[in-house]
Every structure is written in C-alpha cells, then in structure tokens.
Amino acid sequence: xxxxxxxxxxxxxxNYLAEGKFMIQRSRSTGKYVFYPRVAIPHSGETDLExxxxxxxxxxxxxTVNRGKNGSYNVALVDLEEGVRMMSTVEGVETLPIGAPVKxxxxxxxxxxxxVFVPVEGE
Amino acid sequence: MRMTKSLRGxxxxxxxxxxxxxxxxxxxxxxxxxxxxLRAIADAGLKVSDIDxxxxxxxxxxxxxxxxCEYLGLKPTFVGGANVGGAxxxxxxxxxxxxxxxxxxxAALICYGSNQRSAGGRLVSMAEPQWQEQPYRFRMPINGYSxxxxxxxxxxxxxxEMLAEVAVAARGWANLNPEAFERGPLTIDDVLxxxxxxxxxxxxxxxxxxxxxxxxxxxxxxxxxxLPQKPVYFLGGGMAQWHRSITEMPDLTITAATExxxxxxxxxxxxxxxxxxxxxYDAFTINTILFLEDLGFCPKGEGGRFVQxxxxxxxxxLAVNTNGGGLSCMHPGMYxxxxxxxxxxxxxxxxxxxxxxxxxIALCHGNGGVLSxxxxxxxxxxxxx
Numbered sequence: 128x129x130x131x132x133x134x135x136x137x138x139x140x141x142n143y144l145a146e147g148k149f150m151i152q153r154s155r156s157t158g159k160y161v162f163y164p165r166v167a168i169p170h171s172g173e174t175d176l177e178x179x180x181x182x183x184x185x186x187x188x189x190x191t192v193n194r195g196k197n198g199s200y201n202v203a204l205v206d207l208e209e210g211v212r213m214m215s216t217v218e219g220v221e222t223l224p225i226g227a228p229v230k231x232x233x234x235x236x237x238x239x240x241x242x243v244f245v246p247v248e249g250e
Numbered sequence: 251m252r253m254t255k256s257l258r259g260x261x262x263x264x265x266x267x268x269x270x271x272x273x274x275x276x277x278x279x280x281x282x283x284x285x286x287x288l289r290a291i292a293d294a295g296l297k298v299s300d301i302d303x304x305x306x307x308x309x310x311x312x313x314x315x316x317x318x319c320e321y322l323g324l325k326p327t328f329v330g331g332a333n334v335g336g337a338x339x340x341x342x343x344x345x346x347x348x349x350x351x352x353x354x355x356x357a358a359l360i361c362y363g364s365n366q367r368s369a370g371g372r373l374v375s376m377a378e379p380q381w382q383e384q385p386y387r388f389r390m391p392i393n394g395y396s397x398x399x400x401x402x403x404x405x406x407x408x409x410x411e412m413l414a415e416v417a418v419a420a421r422g423w424a425n426l427n428p429e430a431f432e433r434g435p436l437t438i439d440d441v442l443x444x445x446x447x448x449x450x451x452x453x454x455x456x457x458x459x460x461x462x463x464x465x466x467x468x469x470x471x472x473x474x475x476x477l478p479q480k481p482v483y484f485l486g487g488g489m490a491q492w493h494r495s496i497t498e499m500p501d502l503t504i505t506a507a508t509e510x511x512x513x514x515x516x517x518x519x520x521x522x523x524x525x526x527x528x529x530x531y532d533a534f535t536i537n538t539i540l541f542l543e544d545l546g547f548c549p550k551g552e553g554g555r556f557v558q559x560x561x562x563x564x565x566x567x568l569a570v571n572t573n574g575g576g577l578s579c580m581h582p583g584m585y586x587x588x589x590x591x592x593x594x595x596x597x598x599x600x601x602x603x604x605x606x607x608x609x610x611i612a613l614c615h616g617n618g619g620v621l622s623x624x625x626x627x628x629x630x631x632x633x634x635x
Contacts (some may be wrong), residue, residue, distance in 0.1 A: 189398070193448050202388055
C-alpha cells in the first residue's frame with residue numbers, strides 16, 4: 128500500500144467542504160468512485176485514489192420523514208451521478224418522490240459544513 | 251460428506267428461561283440476565299457450576315462474558331462475546347455448536363438481559379455514530395428500516411396496509427401468550443392511525459421497548475437425551491453480513507438473509523415445506539416481509555401481498571412469530587435470543603394456547619444493525635433427525 132497522506136480521507140473530505148468544495152474519491156486506474164471517503168475502493172481494493180469534484184447531480188434512492196414534537200425533517204439516500212450513494216437531507220421540502228432529481232449544495236449544519244440537496248427546478 | 255453437514259443434530263438446547271419480560275422497574279440488566287440464566291440452567295436439570303461456556307452480547311456491558319461469568323461465578327473454558335447486534339445470539343448458537351462438538355466445552359450458556367424500558371424507555375444503542383450520517387440526524391435504528399420500507403413500497407407496490415397486517419398478525423399471536431407485553435385488539439386501521447414516527451412507519455409498525463432476560467443451555471446431543479427436557483436439536487445455521495451503515499446496503503429491499511438462509515437450509519438438510527414455525531426478527535413490520543422473501547417463503551417483492559388476509563396470523567397458512575414477536579411480545583433492546591426460546595417452547599410442546607399442532611422443525615432468523623447482520627438457525631425435535 129502506498130504511503131498515506133498526512134491526514135486521512137475523512138479529514139481531507141471535511142477540509143475540502145470547509146473550502147466550499149464537494150469532493151469525492153476516484154481510482155486513477157479503474158475510474159471507480161467511492162463514498163464515503165476511505166483508504167481504498169471497497170472489495171477490489173484500489174488505493175490509487177484521487178479527489179475529484181462531485182457533479183452534485185443525483186436522484187432520491189429512498190427518503191423518510193422523522194416526525195416529532197419539535198417538527199419534522201427528512202433523511203434521504205441520494206444516488207450521485209457518479210454511481211455512489213450518500214446520506215443527506217433535502218432542504219426546502221417536506222419530502223420528495225423516490226427517483227426525483229436533486230442538486231447538492233454545501234450548507235452549515237451545527238456550525239460545520241455539510242452536503243445537503245435541493246430539488247431540481249421545474250421537476 | 252459435506253463439511254457443512256457435520257454439525258447437524260450434534261448438539262441440542264437442553265434448557266430455556268426468560269425473566270422479567272415487560273416493565274419491571276427495580277431490576278438491573280445483569281439481574282434480569284441472571285434470573286433468566288438460573289431458570290434455563292434449572293430447566294436443563296443442571297447446576298450453575300456445570301456451565302463451562304458462556305456466550306453473550308449486550309448494549310449494557312462492554313465485556314459481556316466477563317460480567318456474566320463474574321456475576322454467576324463461572325470459570326468457563328470457552329467464551330464468545332462477539333456482537334453483531336440483535337442477531338448475535340443466533341451466531342452464538344453456531345459458535346456454541348462448534349465448541350461443544352469439538353469438546354472445547356460441555357455445557358454452554360447463551361444469555362442476555364436488559365432493563366431498557368424501566369431504565370428510560372428508549373432503545374439503548376451502544377453503536378458509535380457514523381460520521382457520514384451524523385449531520386443528517388439519522389435516527390438509529392428506525393431510519394434504516396423506514397428507508398427500506400419506503401423503497402419496498404416504491405419498487406413492489408407494497409402498501410402501508412400490508413405492513414400493518416404484519417403488526418395485526420403479531421398481536422393475534424400475542425393475545426394467546428400470557429408472557430406478551432402488549433395484548434388486546436389491534437386492527438389495520440389502528441396501526442395506520444397510530445402516530446407516524448418515520449414515514450412510512452407508525453408507532454405500531456415499530457417493536458416494543460421492554461425489559462427482560464433470556465437464556466438457553468446447549469449440550470451435546472447424547473447428553474441432552476439424558477437430561478429432563480425433550481431435546482431441541484440444532485440442525486443448521488448460516489450467517490452473512492454486508493454493511494454497517496444503511497448507506498452501504500446495495501439494495502434496501504434485499505438483505506443478507508438471501509445468503510444466511512440457504513447456508514442454514516443446506517446444513518439442516520431440510521426444505522421450506524418442512525418448516526413448521528418461522529421466528530423472524532420483527533423489529534419493524536417491514537422486517538417480516540423482507541425475511542419471508544429473502545428466506546424463500548415467497549418471491550421477492552411479494553411479501554406484502556403474501557401476509558394479507560391473515561396468512562401469518564393464528565389459524566393462517568404459515569405460523570410466524572407465535573410469541574407475538576418484537577412487535578407485541580417483547581423487545582428488550584436485542585431480541586434475537588427470544589426467537590430461539592419461543593421455538594424451543596413450541597418444539598417441546600409447551601406453548602399453551604398458541605401451541606402449534608405440528609411443531610417438529612423451526613427456523614429462527616436473527617437480524618442486527620440496520621438490516622446489517624443476518625443469521626439463520628434451524629432447530630428440530632427427535633422426529634427431524
């Protein structure tokens with residue numbers, strides 16, 4: 128395994144987010160993407176990972192709405208165009224249909240930058 | 251001879267016990283465990299000092315086998331404390347079978363205890379937060395299951411009414427079980443109109459939060475035949491796990507039970523038609539539907555339609571979760587061991603009003619995490635050997 132950089136992939140991802148960039152990892156040799164960030168592509172094990180900017184385009188794979196005394200919020204699984212899935216939330220709507228297109232944006236959640244999604248206009 | 255067949259019929263459950271199931275303030279987790287262990291050991295006709303192997307997993311104890319052995323004063327020659335969530339105890343059965351068969355121990359205690367309900371009424375989870383989930387306030391574990399249910403409805407046309415039918419069937423069985431915590435009438439409308447917790451799951455689509463302890467004692471088959479209770483033989487077991495976080499589950503409608511099930515069936519050498527009782531870990535109503543499909547009792551996507559019209563309720567075509575399940579009987583944090591206790595009671599013909607007419611082979615399927623770990627075990631009476 129090649130020498131790892133000074134900081135691990137989780138912290139690198141968070142550092143990019145702090146710079147306003149939503150970056151994901153891709154293997155240079157096979158082009159496979161991985162998310163959440165880690166030290167190798169799962170299963171096949173490629174370690175020649177580079178950071179590339181995510182398209183931010185995705186669709187809702189599944190979505191649920193947590194309802195409680197203090198209001199409600201959705202938790203979504205979003206399939207990115209790059210072929211990886213991530214957990215997130217869709218802002219500005221209670222929920223969306225499965226399959227609906229969404230677009231990523233970076234926002235502050237509890238004072239830390241996080242990737243959230245918004246519905247794609249006109250859909 | 252296939253290696254996987256080598257454990258079939260070699261070991262048996264010789265004793266079972268449960269303790270303080272329900273809402274029992276004033277008892278700690280280890281006290282509930284201890285009470286159940288004493289009952290299981292006495293049921294097996296053994297003394298505490300006869301136990302020389304201990305298996306346990308817990309959200310209350312970081313080192314469960316250390317806590318159990320100290321509390322009961324055991325000096326085991328073999329222990330297993332691996333934790334794969336609620337399915338841990340089905341895994342412990344496979345581990346105990348291996349250790350017993352190899353002569354590493356002679357009497358294995360598999361045990362669990364929790365005071366989750368009286369200690370606060372919320373599902374305690376030792377699970378560490380997943381950093382990639384944390385900003386989104388993922389509710390562990392329910393959101394894993396509500397996301398799976400939403401996806402199943404989208405892909406296969408499963409409806410909330412079909413999910414509710416699972417809860418109604420479980421309540422039907424609970425009404426025949428004096429140990430069940432939630433009893434009384436429950437209709438599909440009651441389930442649909444109860445409080446929505448996480449779309450599409452209402453309060454009545456979710457398991458209970460109870461206190462309770464459970465334990466079983468396993469020995470080699472030859473010894474089991476000399477002990478007081480009718481032996482409940484281990485016929486087969488299989489395990490599989492694919493992910494930790496729900497984001498990493500490839501298809502939310504297909505669980506690793508599709509692998510653990512065939513492994514268990516192969517070792518047991520039985521067919522689906524041979525199974526008299528299915529004990530499926532029903533933490534949420536979607537679980538029962540997914541496991542009926544993934545274990546091969548109905549085609550993928552048909553689980554919702556399969557359970558309609560009382561198929562799995564008392565008097566239905568297929569006996570599922572005859573104790574009332576996690577949905578209506580009990581769910582003290584980790585429920586997997588109680589699936590096996592109910593199966594043993596049915597196979598020993600001790601299930602009272604809910605006793606099945608024919609109960610020779612039972613399948614117990616444990617689930618842990620967010621549909622993460624799946625362990626299938628199959629047990630049988632003397633007739634099944």
